[in-house]
Amino acid sequence: MQTVKEFVAANKDALISDIARLVAINSVRTAPQDGAPYGEGVHKVELEALKIAEELGFEETRDCEGYIGYAHVGPKDKFLGIIGHSDIVPVTEGWFQSPFELLEKDGYLVGRGVLDDKGPLLAGMYAVKYLIENNIPLRYGIRVLVGCDEETGMSDVEYYLKNYQEPVFAFTPDADFPLCHGEKGIYGANLVSAPVDGKIVYLHGGIASNVVPDKCVVKLKDVCPKCLAKAAEGNDRYEITEEDGLVVVTSSGIAAHAGMPFDSVNANGLIADLLLKADVLEGEEKKIMEFISKVTETVYGRFMHIDGEDGVFAPTTLICGMVRKQDDGSFLVNVNSRYNTSIAPDELEKRVAATAEEWGLKVKDFENSGPFYLDPEKPAVKMMCDIYNEVTGDNEKPFVISGGTYARHMNNTISYGPDRPNAKQPAWVGGCHMTNEGISIKHLMEAFEIYTEALVKLQEIEF
Numbered sequence: 456m457q458t459v460k461e462f463v464a465a466n467k468d469a470l471i472s473d474i475a476r477l478v479a480i481n482s483v484r485t486a487p488q489d490g491a492p493y494g495e496g497v498h499k500v501e502l503e504a505l506k507i508a509e510e511l512g513f514e515e516t517r518d519c520e521g522y523i524g525y526a527h528v529g530p531k532d533k534f535l536g537i538i539g540h541s542d543i544v545p546v547t548e549g550w551f552q553s554p555f556e557l558l559e560k561d562g563y564l565v566g567r568g569v570l571d572d573k574g575p576l577l578a579g580m581y582a583v584k585y586l587i588e589n590n591i592p593l594r595y596g597i598r599v600l601v602g603c604d605e606e607t608g609m610s611d612v613e614y615y616l617k618n619y620q621e622p623v624f625a626f627t628p629d630a631d632f633p634l635c636h637g638e639k640g641i642y643g644a645n646l647v648s649a650p651v652d653g654k655i656v657y658l659h660g661g662i663a664s665n666v667v668p669d670k671c672v673v674k675l676k677d678v679c680p681k682c683l684a685k686a687a688e689g690n691d692r693y694e695i696t697e698e699d700g701l702v703v704v705t706s707s708g709i710a711a712h713a714g715m716p717f718d719s720v721n722a723n724g725l726i727a728d729l730l731l732k733a734d735v736l737e738g739e740e741k742k743i744m745e746f747i748s749k750v751t752e753t754v755y756g757r758f759m760h761i762d763g764e765d766g767v768f769a770p771t772t773l774i775c776g777m778v779r780k781q782d783d784g785s786f787l788v789n790v791n792s793r794y795n796t797s798i799a800p801d802e803l804e805k806r807v808a809a810t811a812e813e814w815g816l817k818v819k820d821f822e823n824s825g826p827f828y829l830d831p832e833k834p835a836v837k838m839m840c841d842i843y844n845e846v847t848g849d850n851e852k853p854f855v856i857s858g859g860t861y862a863r864h865m866n867n868t869i870s871y872g873p874d875r876p877n878a879k880q881p882a883w884v885g886g887c888h889m890t891n892e893g894i895s896i897k898h899l900m901e902a903f904e905i906y907t908e909a910l911v912k913l914q915e916i917e918f
């Protein structure tokens with residue numbers, strides 16, 4: 456029987472040329488079509504990935520109505536899963552060549568999706584080939600899921616779980632090595648007031664729910680510019696100008712991702728604080744600014760009574776990513792929380808809604824996805840981390856994150872490579888979603904080896 460190392464070396468060129476086949480298809484989400492809910496390109500790349508699976512010897516492939524595809528081998532009562540994705544984010548400017556043409560440069564593969572996630576998806580698929588070719592008896596079947604909507608909402612995996620059988624254990628090769636066994640809960644909501652007549656004619660802060668904003672602009676009528684200038688005196692985070700008879704205040708904060716907001720300065724909070732300090736507002740408008748000011752006073756959601764620590768994850772956080780004065784005169788305040796296991800998902804929902812209500816705002820739309828946590832001492836988790844360390848010579852430990860991968864949507868699922876945030880690489884190599892997105896060929900081959908070893912050893916574990 457071939458060793459895993461021999462197999463990986465023998466399949467290197469084939470893997471790379473199959474990655475080129477997927478990279479060549481522009482699979483950015485577009486308008487839905489019949490049987491292609493995420494557009495033609497995404498469906499095309501999914502079918503191409505399933506075709507590759509057939510060539511590799513999988514017993515069955517299935518296009519699940521364009522939402523997701525799978526390739527299966529072995530028993531179906533209990534099976535393991537590998538879930539990657541074939542959709543990509545839009546391309547950026549400044550590539551060496553077309554992002555849809557695979558480039559090999561100085562030991563790296565470059566192209567949109569080589570790292571996120573076409574390359575790792577195929578490395579997982581090729582790992583299964585080892586078990587097929589070497590007739591390794593399968594106690595559990597293996598199903599590779601070809602996701603189609605990872606980048607724009609993960610409705611693909613929701614569709615799959617509603618209509619198809621779930622693996623007993625799965626990993627997603629769409630994050631960092633060695634292994635992530637927990638993700639914080641994610642809650643996001645728009646809190647909206649009734650229409651308010653007042654002095655604020657325009658309010659616009661932040662560009663996304665999941666980013667602490669570094670800029671907020673407010674335009675006011677019938678206020679004295681001097682009062683504002685006096686309140687802002689000595690603080691270089693404010694700029695005050697006049698435009699068409701309105702006073703315009705712009706604040707500059709420090710941006711940060713909602714998952715890591717600890718060193719941020721919220722530009723929305725700065726505006727609210729200044730308007731309160733200058734005491735230029737009254738009634739409902741003043742109350743809404745007080746609300747924004749209190750929400751942004753900490754990044755821990757203290758004002759909403761959701762703060763807490765659980766000794767596993769980082770503290771629960773809550774940021775105010777966006778504020779708007781809307782066309783109908785109402786105010787919109789968007790909040791985004793990354794929470795740990797110290798609070799139940801429905802309790803968090805309740806407390807945010809109750810606090811908002813006290814201040815005259817209602818939860819308009821929200822999303823809430825609870826935290827997941829797998830015990831790092833679980834045999835599969837421990838074994839897979841060990842394999843990473845054996846293959847690479849590293850000595851890393853499993854970790855938890857604040858972001859979200861497919862893993863949070865499924866039971867018994869971890870994320871497992873392929874990226875290595877601490878690895879040194881040339882400055883021109885782009886990360887996920889970036890220009891000249893690249894992956895080290897050496898690291899890709901190690902991931903391939905790690906996935907293969909893991910699939911062999913997972914067959915020995917009781918699920």
Ligand SMILES: [Zn+2]
Nearest residue numbers: 571572605629
């Ligand atoms: Zn991804």
